[in-house]
Amino acid sequence: MQVTKLFKTKKNNEPLITGSAVPEAAFSADSAPAEDFLAEAPPVLELIRPEELAENARLDKLVASAQKGSLEAFNELVTCYEQRVYNLSYRLLGDGEAAADATQDTFFQAYRALGQYRGGSFKSWLLRIASNLCYDQLRVRARRPSSSLEALLEEAEEGGGAVLSYMEDEGSDPQDHALRHELLREVGLALQELPYEQRLVVVLSDVQGLSYDEIVEVTNSSLGTVKSRLSRGRLKLREILQKNRELLLGEFRP
Amino acid sequence: MNELRKITGGRDSDHSNEWLPLLSEYIDKRLEAALRLRLERHLSECRECRVQLASLRRTVRALNTLPEVRVPRSFTISPAQARSLRPRPLYRASQFAAAVAAAFLLISFVLDFAGVLGSQNATSIQASFNPTVEAPVVGTRPPAPTCAPDGQNCAFGAATLSPADKATPDPTTVAAVPTVAPDKADSVVFRVVQFMLALLVIVAAAFAYSLRPRAPTRFKL
Numbered sequence: 001m002q003v004t005k006l007f008k009t010k011k012n013n014e015p016l017i018t019g020s021a022v023p024e025a026a027f028s029a030d031s032a033p034a035e036d037f038l039a040e041a042p043p044v045l046e047l048i049r050p051e052e053l054a055e056n057a058r059l060d061k062l063v064a065s066a067q068k069g070s071l072e073a074f075n076e077l078v079t080c081y082e083q084r085v086y087n088l089s090y091r092l093l094g095d096g097e098a099a100a101d102a103t104q105d106t107f108f109q110a111y112r113a114l115g116q117y118r119g120g121s122f123k124s125w126l127l128r129i130a131s132n133l134c135y136d137q138l139r140v141r142a143r144r145p146s147s148s149l150e151a152l153l154e155e156a157e158e159g160g161g162a163v164l165s166y167m168e169d170e171g172s173d174p175q176d177h178a179l180r181h182e183l184l185r186e187v188g189l190a191l192q193e194l195p196y197e198q199r200l201v202v203v204l205s206d207v208q209g210l211s212y213d214e215i216v217e218v219t220n221s222s223l224g225t226v227k228s229r230l231s232r233g234r235l236k237l238r239e240i241l242q243k244n245r246e247l248l249l250g251e252f253r254p
Numbered sequence: 255m256n257e258l259r260k261i262t263g264g265r266d267s268d269h270s271n272e273w274l275p276l277l278s279e280y281i282d283k284r285l286e287a288a289l290r291l292r293l294e295r296h297l298s299e300c301r302e303c304r305v306q307l308a309s310l311r312r313t314v315r316a317l318n319t320l321p322e323v324r325v326p327r328s329f330t331i332s333p334a335q336a337r338s339l340r341p342r343p344l345y346r347a348s349q350f351a352a353a354v355a356a357a358f359l360l361i362s363f364v365l366d367f368a369g370v371l372g373s374q375n376a377t378s379i380q381a382s383f384n385p386t387v388e389a390p391v392v393g394t395r396p397p398a399p400t401c402a403p404d405g406q407n408c409a410f411g412a413a414t415l416s417p418a419d420k421a422t423p424d425p426t427t428v429a430a431v432p433t434v435a436p437d438k439a440d441s442v443v444f445r446v447v448q449f450m451l452a453l454l455v456i457v458a459a460a461f462a463y464s465l466r467p468r469a470p471t472r473f474k475l
Binding site: 075100212231 | 274275277278279282284309310313314316317318319320321322323324325327328329330333335336339340
């Protein structure tokens with residue numbers, strides 16, 4: 001039975017912003033001003049808006065209906081969550097085609113295993129299936145002798161042959177646009193260099209916007225493990241970006 | 255600079271080991287109160303850590319703004335795919351039928367070899383254990399190809415008893431023949447039942463095999 005949450009904690013990060021943010025030119029520590037570091041007030045509990053409550057109730061009904069055997073209800077759930085599952089798979093695998101396969105298999109497996117879903121967050125349950133499938137795919141890929149790191153990066157750059165369209169506004173300044181594209185492409189590539197467990201937690205938290213508790217549900221690990229993986233993952237990602245940027249700009253650290 | 259750091263010793267690495275791991279939680283506002291106060295106090299005094307915090311924040315913000323990729327197609331499941339994913343009740347029923355029939359078949363084989371069901375085996379065993387009967391059997395009857403001298407193996411299948419055996423004026427065999435007849439009828443029924451069970455197992459298993467859930471084709475037909 002689904003327990004509908006009435007309160008949620010506000011996260012510092014706003015996920016999936018698609019506005020025209022000015023690209024951050026440097027990730028190196030040197031150029032950062034000593035900005036006001038003080039974090040805002042401690043987390044505030046806020047009521048979930050009525051629209052959200054209604055949405056959650058609708059989803060609960062769909063899940064119940066799908067469990068009873070309604071394919072139509074299940075397909076509605078697919079339409080709700082496919083974007084999220086696809087994006088998680090894409091950020092984990094770095095390849096559009098592989099992500100599509102993983103997404104399809106996720107929903108196949110979910111349909112088969114509907115009887116085993118016992119409540120809790122349906123989203124977390126789905127994402128858990130997706131991340132396990134992606135992990136299996138990566139293990140298979142790792143065993144293939146032909147895949148070197150360069151090959152994987154190349155594959156990632158080409159987007160695995162799939163045409164990727166981004167959901168963003170076209171109104172921003174074209175030069176800004178290009179710079180931002182370049183930067184974000186770098187971030188996407190850098191993600192591929194993280195070890196899997198760190199990559200998973202970083203994507204779930206900072207790209208998908210999941211809370212620590214939701215990540216615990218998806219990964220089936222302890223809160224402490226999630227925190228340390230997230231911390232190490234973010235730091236490592238920053239390191240990778242700094243290194244790549246140095247190579248790109250031809251800087252050498254003394 | 256990095257080399258210099260290494261020379262001056264571990265002080266800087268201790269420093270980063272102490273404070274760096276806290277920054278991530280601090281950004282998420284999940285650092286517990288006491289640690290948070292300690293960190294903030296430290297940050298007010300340490301430029302290096304402030305700089306680290308700022309760059310980490312920027313990394314996280316860049317991740318936040320990673321564009322969402324649009325799905326290349328719909329991932330809904332077609333009715334055909336759904337059918338091959340969810341095993342139908344008939345599949346389960348035929349599995350069950352095959353299993354039950356196989357179990358009964360197995361039991362019947364066990365009973366067969368134990369000789370519980372009163373086939374010719376039982377009577378021949380009794381006959382061979384009777385010492386007075388045995389000697390005349392060996393003496394008067396010519397050894398048939400399928401019979402061992404002690405007369406035991408003659409009992410396997412009434413058909414193996416050659417006409418010559420039956421004709422011999424042997425009290426044992428003459429006595430044995432009438433007792434074979436009613437058992438023979440039972441054994442025939444028993445064999446038929448065994449055969450039917452075997453047939454059922456094969457048919458049900460074949461049915462179940464054809465209805466088994468398979469991985470559906472990815473592309474909807």
